[in-house]
Amino acid sequence: MTRRLVRGAGAARPDEIRRHNLGLLLEQVHRDGELTRAELTRRLGLNRSTIGALVADLTSLGLLAEHVPSGSERAGRPSHQVGPRPDGPYVVAVDIEVDRVTGAAVGLGGRVLARRETRLEAGRSSPADVAEVIAAMVDPLGAALPAVAWPVGLAASIPGTIRRTDGVVEFAPNLHWQEVGFADLLAAKVRCGLPIHLGNDADLGALAEHLRGAGRQRDDVVFLNGKIGVGAGIIADGHSLRGHDGLAGEIGHVMLDPDGPPCRCGGRGCVETYIGEGALLRLAGRTAAPSRESVHEIVQAARAGEARALNGVRAVGVSLGRTVASLVNLLNPQVVIMGGSLSCVLDVARAEVETELNRRAMTASRRGVELRTAGLGEDSSLLGAAELAFRPLLADPADFAPLPNVAPLRNAAT
């Protein structure tokens, strides 16, 4: 049975410090998976008995599970292993792309526990249609989990800009959405009262890659997301750079050539017209619509030595090198991570990308940066959405608890 999220209201609360420490401890386990009590003691700088009490609290809240490792051959008492409870809280993470919606139930530790995918007719889905698709995923995802697992939030990754002030989807050009109060729409369809969060796909990709992907343990990370549109998620000094209205990262509309091809934004020569999926298909001589599948077809063909495909990928590689050079000069990151189609481009045409980067970037900044493909494959934005949905729980675990024997989730669509 799935359980409802219940927020404590007015009850006597444990003191602030304990709550803070509960969050810190849970965050360690969420980020790094199973850890020994000894390791937690070291990391948090608290004494063993305090750690023991915090672990006991988090266990009784149904968040963590503890076991003594079997078969330990070292002398002395082995340190208890503390890990996420496999049937504990989970979030519903959703990645909205132009031609599909991917939904997943994700547990603490970022583990994908169940997954669903629904295809959309590319670019023709209204916000209400997409909300319906998502709502229809919530129950089946929950049903795939142990009966005692309970959801703590739902977050969706959107291929568009989300206004910081009111959470409205300001502009999602390839979905043809403009000024859509999508969170409200979703809340109305998903009737179980789950808190709803929205994030930009590139921002969320950066978040997840920073936490558990190719940007792990780096403070200055750029995630460059190649879909039909191209966006950047920026982590600067460990923090997401969102911009004043939450609209930062629109590298897709940075100009590469003032006389370049017209862009749907009204400009000319935008990055997107050189390295977006549409450009890749065109340069590879394809007529298929942009999608994961049509991009993979080109990459396969390029690897098999088809000249047209290979030249197309290499041409995108040159422009990608120029784009990365601008980011490197302006932001001086440690790593630029390629997601979506750009991950494939880097794989096939790294030489072209790096040659152009070497030519265009300032020497010292170039020296300090690494180019990597997404560590989480196609799931960067999906897992970033999961992080967004987990944030309130991690900030204050004591405020979240499952209520046994509550009716299972029902959503409006079923």
Place this chain on the structure above:
Amino acid sequence: MTRRLVRGAGAARPDEIRRHNLGLLLEQVHRDGELTRAELTRRLGLNRSTIGALVADLTSLGLLAEHVPSGSERAGRPSHQVGPRPDGPYVVAVDIEVDRVTGAAVGLGGRVLARRETRLEAGRSSPADVAEVIAAMVDPLGAALPAVAWPVGLAASIPGTIRRTDGVVEFAPNLHWQEVGFADLLAAKVRCGLPIHLGNDADLGALAEHLRGAGRQRDDVVFLNGKIGVGAGIIADGHSLRGHDGLAGEIGHVMLDPDGPPCRCGGRGCVETYIGEGALLRLAGRTAAPSRESVHEIVQAARAGEARALNGVRAVGVSLGRTVASLVNLLNPQVVIMGGSLSCVLDVARAEVETELNRRAMTASRRGVELRTAGLGEDSSLLGAAELAFRPLLADPADFAPLPNVAPLRNAAT
């Protein structure tokens, strides 16, 4: 008599909270000038007697002065006015440009108390020459102040990149400096033991404009500094964006056109080749060397209607609009502030800048951004250097105290 900076060592220290609050209070007065005790009480959220005690401490440390406003006609006891002590601590701020060094003694509150300028032979000054010039300014600047004023630090603004890890000037292309340990060089010439700080000119310009110029009370600010080179200082969410190695902001070498003119960085079509002072002179048909004076001559001529000058400034304006569009798309700031020659370009050719910006920037980000000329005129970087030098004092005022009757400053050059 100028006094030596003395750091407390081993003495019994007041508790952390008091020190922190002393810093907070001093920072308020430093930022906003004279304030009433009532206003300080409100801002710090402390009670009146605590504020009274903190003010008394800062007064006895020689940092603040207090007076009861005369002529107050309101009923009741007027609140005491608390302001920087006019003969209190000061910093030596230095702005190194290609053709000159400007030095200033700057007091709390950002007041320029004395100023010196020394011309350099453009681009031919070795680090040792420049250090000599700066060292020779320190005594005369101090001599122009009341005898009891004492220096707490020296900071220099450099037109180049400064490596975060070791403070070495990594590359200052127009000075022809590379890998220069300039702080050590300066410390050896300025023998009084003043702590030495270095910063990039655009970063420091952003800092000062954010604190007291055209970016006041904004959290997301870009300062675009136009000299021979072009650099950006970025404030994101209230914090300086420095990049992993401290090299961020090199907008001057972001590409505007892959087939554009060659740049001294080895690339082609860099921003600098379109909007740097060299480009402005060339486009206005001038043969003079780039300098404040030669830029001002063009601006005067453009204002007087000379076609060649006006067309040159407008052409720079178009490219400036493209540059700003990239910054706006990528960073979504509230304000982009033009410094140096770009301030003049915006003044004369705002229409060209804005037309191009409207064409190239995403609508919502464009709507949210304002273009302004530097609020501090030519002094943005100079005053940013002053802020850098004041930081340790503001972080822990109790750690800084003048020692009376110490020999006046002497530097190696005199």
